[in-house]
Amino acid sequence: MLSAHRRFVTPQTNETIEALAARALPGEPLDAAIDRIKSYNMHIFVMRRPAGLLLGSDVVFVEPPLQ
Amino acid sequence: MYDIVIRNGLVVDGEGAAGIRADVAIQNGRIAAIGNLPGEARQTIDASGRVVAPGFIDPHTHFDAQLLWDGQARPALEHGVTSVIPGNCSLSLAPLRAADRQKVVGMFQQIEEMPAVAFTEKYAKWTWEGFAGYCETIAPDLAINVAPLVGHSLIRLWVMGEDSQQRAATADEITAMQVLLRQCLNEGAIGLSTSFVDVDDKARPVPSRFAEFAELDALCAVLGEDGGRMLQVVPEFYDVDITIARVDQLAELSVRHGIPTTFSPVFDSTATPTAATRILARVAEQFARGARVWPQMQTRPIDISFSLLNPSLFLARLPRWVRTLRLPLDERMAALDDAETRAVLIRDAGPDGGEATFGRLVVRGGDRAPAAYVGRRVVDIARERGQGCAEAIIDISRENGLDVAFLAANGGHHLTDRIGPMLANPLVHIGASDGGAHLSSFSTYGDTGYLFSEFVRKSGDFTLEAAVKKITADTADIWGLKDRGRLKPGYAADIVVFDADTIDRLEERPVHDVPGDGMRYIRSSTGVDVVLVNGEVAWAHGAYTDARSGAICG
Amino acid sequence: MSDYAGALTSQEAVIVGAELAAGHDGEAELVLRIRYPNGVVGVVLLDAEAGFALMQSCAADSLEGLTGHSWRKILEGV
Known part of the structure; x- marks a missing residue:
């Protein structure tokens, strides 16, 4: 049994950040869900050019760091 | 009569056992015998006071372009490296349609800092499109062995064209990629490389980054068809959580398809002091479950x-x-x-x-x-x-x-008391040199010499024999390189004769030997007396020879 | 989940530290420590462009001046 690791999803084909956030954090208000996704994934939303471009190979965390 | 006998040296065979005083005989490019070998030979090399070891293997290089004009992959050979693995990080120079050459040149410019002029027809013998054609182009001039990877970005570009940097692949396109990968493996590729971080000269992610996991999984199914070929990846190494996620993905692919995988690099940093140990802990967990996920770590500090x-x-x-x-x-x-x-x-x-x-x-x-x-x-x-x-x-x-x-x-990855034990970890693969890349930023050569000077002589984290094993037999075994990485009768006579007390890398210096008078930083070697590749002397006492005995190997 | 969501609406991820590190390409990088609402401190690496943009967003003359700012400042310069 592997030790716990930070949960992530990978983008589905042509998935937008809105759709991913709704899928990953169901029950959250959408704006808040998008905010959280961005805060957990600054490698996508800060360092990438263009910022926020979702790639099929991406690791998109759905929770904050665990340690 | 043997072709060459190397006499009087301390033979360190690459398997980790204590060195022994013995002679090494070479016949027809192979090691013929090891022991007390009186009698004549066509050539005798006196290795008194020296170590006789298998030639070193550098698993993470980007010599793809340099090999077009420099079959010696200078200065790799003079450091005792007799085999290199180019084509890492999703980038190779085949398979590549002529119409797409400029695009890939741009990627090499951006990622490897290779000047575009180095690719012009004057310097590069660019006639191939298929993987076989690339291998046929470089093979005649090789003084060093080459075990090339094929790049996922090139595979994608061939099948999808411009769309390779726009979207995920369709099922038919993935099938076409599988066929192409299979062909490349049959034509000399040792495995597949991919990247999750690189960008081209327009700052756009390289094609491999647009691939969904299902595509990589399908390609790994091909790697698993013939005993298991390597998947090499460069993960988001700057983030420990993402890297661990990639370790888990690699483990899944390794177990499902019976393939070895490797990722590069793993750095140690005082700013993130637990990162490397967390990554290595995850690797150990995955190995315990039967996966093969080899983390590569360079020996040299980062400046x-x-x-x-x-x-x-x-x-x-x-x-x-x-x-x-x-x-x-x-x-x-x-x-x-x-x-x-x-x-x-x-x-x-x-x-x-x-x-x-x-x-x-x-x-x-x-x-x-x-x-x-x-x-x-x-x-x-x-x-x-x-x-x-x-x-x-x-x-x-x-x-x-x-x-x-x-x-x-x-500036980083420099604390010997932390790096030494990590490098000595049996699950850590010494590599990540990036030989042939970062030309105008820093030297990527001499990591093997630094292993001996810093981690054998200075810190004692390795015995001489253990250090040799790490960069010879261990590398050969991880990558499945046949008949290399050991001094053993029947194996290829890739041999380095060196002074254990002085082998090292020298100071970084600029040279202007890239086509078009381009500059790059290199480090010359010291303490390496003789290097043989497939039984021919390629470097001797400070000078390269005219030998062209290197081969495409796997 | 709803308790956690409620906590998030009153808490933001915050920059709690910054230091320099050597990037693999020989360039200096900025290592930001971010404390998330769950109390865990994670790390974000910025290159020179993003790092200087952040300093400008925060009107920070020093790395210490980044401490206490919301993670949103990191996005501002993008």
């Missing part, structure tokens, strides 16, 4: 380099310097000429005139740096000029159009 041509975070603690350096170039030059601005900058650097910040920096060559200053510390140059360090930095830069680079050595 920081900057010039006043671009604002560097090295100066982030000096806000007035940052403001000045963020000015447009002509305004910046004017500011640095202005007496009042200079005074402010010098004051900003501290009451010691900037000695604590700048004193230990070394002037690098390769740009407009005056030759008299290259390789010297700023504090010494400043004293000579009768200036403080900050003032000297400003003036040396001003006097040379700001095109003078300063090096802060050992």
Whole structure:
């Protein structure tokens, strides 16, 4: 049994950040869900050019760091 | 009569056992015998006082382009490296349609800092499109063995064209990629490489990054068809959580398809002191479950380099310097000429005139740096000029159009007491050299010499035999390289004769040997006496020979 | 989940530290420590462009001046 690791999803084909956030954090208000996704994934939303471009190979965390 | 006998050396066979005094006989490019071998030979090499070991294997290189004009992959050979693995990080030079060459040239420019002129028809014998064609082009001139990977970005580009950097692949496209990968493996590729971080010369993610996991899974099914070929990846190495996620993905692929996988690099940093140990712990967990996920770690420290041509975070603690350096170039030059601005900058650097910040920096060559200053510390140059360090930095830069680079050595991955035990971890694969890349930024050569000087002689983290094993038999076993990496009868006669007390890398220096008079940083070797590749002497006592005995291998 | 969501609406991820590190390409990088609402401190690496943009967003003259700012400042310069 592997030790716990930070949960992530990978983008589905042509998935937008809105759709991913709704899928990953169901029950959250959408704006808040998008905010959280961005805060957990600054490698996508800060360092990438263009910022926020979702790639099929991406690791998109759905929770904050665990340690 | 043997072709060559190497006599009187300490034979360290690559398997980790204690070295023995013995002779090594070579016949028809292979090791024929090891032991007490009296009798004549066509050539005798006296290895008295020296170690006789298998040639070193460098698993992470980008020599793809350099091999077109330099079959010796200089200076790799002179460091005792007899086999290199190019084509890493999703980038190879085949399969590649002629119409797409410029696109890939752009990627190599961006990622490997290879000047475009090096790819012009004058220097590059660019006639191939398929993988076989690339291998046939480089093979005749090889003095070093090459076990090439095929790049996922190239596979994608061939099948999808421009769409390879736009979207996920369709099912039919994935099937076509599988067929193409299979063909490349049959034509000499040792495995597949992919990247999750690289960008092209337009800052667009390279094609492999648009692939969904299902595509990589399908390609790994092909890798698993013939006993299991390697998948190499460069993950988001700057983030420990993402890297661990990639370790888990690699483990899934390894177990499902019965393939070895490797990822590179793993760095140690005082800013993130638990990162490397967390990654290695995850690797150990995955190995325990039957996966093969080999983390690569380089031996050499990381240095920081900057010039006043671009604002560097090295100066982030000096806000007035940052403001000045963020000015447009002509305004910046004017500011640095202005007496009042200079005074402010010098004051900003501290009451010691900037000695604590700048004193230990070394002037690098390769740009407009005056030759008299290259390789010297700023504090010494400043004293000579009768200036403080900050003032000297400003003036040396001003006097040379700001095109003078300063090096802060050992900025990361440099603490021997942390790095040594990690490198010695049996699950850590020594590699990640990036040989042939980062040409104008720093030298990527000599990691093997540094392993011996720093981690055998200085820290004792390795015995001589264990260090040799790490970069010979272990590498060969991880990659499935047949008949290499050991001194054993029947194996290829890839051999290095070196002085265990002196083998090392020398100081970094600029050379202008890239086609088009391009500059790159290299490190020459010391302590390596003779290097044989497939039984022919390729390097002897300070000079390359004309031997072209290297082979495409796997 | 709803308790956690409620906590998030009153808490933001915050920059709690910054230091320099050597990047693999020989360039200096900015290592930001971010404390998330769950109390865990994670790390974000910024290159020179993003790092200087952040300092400008925060009107920070020093790395210490970044401490206490919301993670949103990191996005501002992008």
